[in-house]
Amino acid sequence: MYDFEYHKPKSVADAVAALKKASDGKFMAGGMTLIPTLKQRLAQPSDVIDLGAIGDLRGIKVDGNTVTIGAMTKHAEVAASAEVAKAIPALAKLAANIGDGQVRNRGTIGGSVANSDPAADYPAAVLALGATITTNERKIAADDFFKGLFETALKEGEIITSISFPTATKAAYMKFPNPASRYAMVGVFVAQTASGPRVAVTGAGACAFRVKEMEDALAKNWSPDAVAGVKVPADGLNGDIHGSPEYRAHLVTVMAKRAVAAAG
Amino acid sequence: MTMSVSMSVNGKTVSGNVEARTLLVQFLRENLGLTGTHVGCDTSQCGACVVHVDGISVKSCTLLAVQADGAKVTTIEGLAKSAEQLHPMQEAFRENHGLQCGFCTPGMVMSAIDLVKRHNYEVTEEIVRHGLEGNICRCTGYHNIVKAIVAGASAMKAAGV
Ligand SMILES: Cc1cc2nc3c(=O)[nH]c(=O)nc-3n(C[C@H](O)[C@H](O)[C@H](O)COP(=O)(O)OP(=O)(O)OC[C@H]3O[C@@H](n4cnc5c(N)ncnc54)[C@H](O)[C@@H]3O)c2cc1C
Numbered sequence: 292m293y294d295f296e297y298h299k300p301k302s303v304a305d306a307v308a309a310l311k312k313a314s315d316g317k318f319m320a321g322g323m324t325l326i327p328t329l330k331q332r333l334a335q336p337s338d339v340i341d342l343g344a345i346g347d348l349r350g351i352k353v354d355g356n357t358v359t360i361g362a363m364t365k366h367a368e369v370a371a372s373a374e375v376a377k378a379i380p381a382l383a384k385l386a387a388n389i390g391d392g393q394v395r396n397r398g399t400i401g402g403s404v405a406n407s408d409p410a411a412d413y414p415a416a417v418l419a420l421g422a423t424i425t426t427n428e429r430k431i432a433a434d435d436f437f438k439g440l441f442e443t444a445l446k447e448g449e450i451i452t453s454i455s456f457p458t459a460t461k462a463a464y465m466k467f468p469n470p471a472s473r474y475a476m477v478g479v480f481v482a483q484t485a486s487g488p489r490v491a492v493t494g495a496g497a498c499a500f501r502v503k504e505m506e507d508a509l510a511k512n513w514s515p516d517a518v519a520g521v522k523v524p525a526d527g528l529n530g531d532i533h534g535s536p537e538y539r540a541h542l543v544t545v546m547a548k549r550a551v552a553a554a555g
Numbered sequence: 556m557t558m559s560v561s562m563s564v565n566g567k568t569v570s571g572n573v574e575a576r577t578l579l580v581q582f583l584r585e586n587l588g589l590t591g592t593h594v595g596c597d598t599s600q601c602g603a604c605v606v607h608v609d610g611i612s613v614k615s616c617t618l619l620a621v622q623a624d625g626a627k628v629t630t631i632e633g634l635a636k637s638a639e640q641l642h643p644m645q646e647a648f649r650e651n652h653g654l655q656c657g658f659c660t661p662g663m664v665m666s667a668i669d670l671v672k673r674h675n676y677e678v679t680e681e682i683v684r685h686g687l688e689g690n691i692c693r694c695t696g697y698h699n700i701v702k703a704i705v706a707g708a709s710a711m712k713a714a715g716v
């Protein structure tokens with residue numbers, strides 16, 4: 292790892308100011324992605340700005356039909372939250388199956404969503420539930436947030452402060468985990484939302500994406516059979532030693548079927 | 556960037572100068588000579604480096620020493636009351652043959668203790684297997700590790716630790 296200047300600001304405003312002053316600064320949340328990246332010398336920031344001391348960014352609030360989770364809330368906290376388990380059980384269950392126990396003890400929802408790893412779990416929930424990402428500057432709809440491989444709508448120096456999830460009448464997430472890393476080879480989150488069914492896929496493409504055809508099929512008939520006939524094209528999907536694009540395309544339908552069945 | 560850090564490690568206040576990039580595991584092993592905490596990978600996957608920071612199990616290879624400034628750290632060396640009296644979880648690993656080469660053991664024991672406390676001392680084989688996803692063992696095939704942790708959970712409860 293190359294060395295850097297380390298900052299631990301107490302407020303969002305101070306964190307933004309520290310980043311603006313740095314020649315090439317990076318925010319750090321749980322560090323579960325950033326530190327491994329630095330260890331492999333895949334990045335060389337001049338400054339690391341640790342968001343860990345900003346108390347405002349932590350915590351879970353349920354208000355009517357909205358669950359708001361502070362950006363620095365750890366996966367383990369979401370997994371163990373009785374409030375989340377009651378309002379959106381699928382979200383608590385998703386958090387409980389991210390990586391392993393020690394990753395969940397440090398990794399945060401804000402870090403996961405900001406990073407937009409193609410195999411990360413939270414982006415599927417954010418997109419399927421139609422969540423809103425709140426930053427220090429604005430509110431961004433999930434549909435406008437994920438732009439590509441590790442690419443989001445966030446601008447330089449913009450900090451996610453919280454993410455608000457509307458509750459759904461039915462929701463479930465099913466992932467086929469990579470047996471070594473536990474990241475999603477393919478994960479599908481389905482939700483029956485106020486604006487109709489939404490289906491979001493992670494692991495298969497450059498970033499999380501929705502499958503309109505499955506949503507239309509579920510609008511007519513909410514059942515595993517409705518999505519069983521919908522195949523996504525393998526073109527442009529991820530291929531690596533763990534699975535080909537065709538394999539992942541096939542998994543999308545399988546996981547979607549299982550998710551609809553689990554959602555009931 | 557050199558920074559000074561101070562933290563409690565196994566009940567003793569320690570301090571030192573580290574670079575910002577120094578990992579907690581390096582600080583423990585190289586500055587403090589606490590080599591019971593191991594490094595088994597560089598991808599944050601093996602769990603040989605697990606320690607407790609403020610009572611929570613973390614991978615000390617994926618945490619900067621400066622992030623632990625002011626924290627209460629417990630390593631494998633901090634568990635036993637004395638050379639004669641191991642922690643009940645350590646004793647359970649010995650009793651159940653929960654180790655072979657022993658390289659993964661410190662991390663296994665530290666993860667196990669956090670897991671057991673989180674489940675209020677009531678763990679099943681299923682809970683233990685899921686809870687060990689972040690700890691890799693190359694020798695045992697896990698079976699005796701799982702047995703050890705289930706037994707260690709009852710022993711911890713009985714001993715009130
Ligand atoms: C062994 C292992 C297994 C894992 N398995 C899984 C898995 O199965 N599923 C899964 O989804 N993830 C997995 N992860 C990733 C894990 O969930 C990370 O915690 C997560 O991707 C990043 O969150 P973090 O808080 O650690 O962020 P960091 O690593 O600190 O930051 C990641 C990036 O986001 C930026 N950032 C962080 N917070 C903010 C913010 N509030 N606003 C703006 N930018 C921000 C940082 O600048 C950085 O670029 C795994 C990680 C490891 C090490």
Ligand code: FES
Pocket residue numbers: 593594595596597598599600601602603604605614615616617
């Ligand atoms: S050395 Fe920390 S996880 Fe492998």
Ligand code: FES
Pocket residue numbers: 653654655656657658659660691692693694695
């Ligand atoms: S006992 Fe050898 S790695 Fe686990």
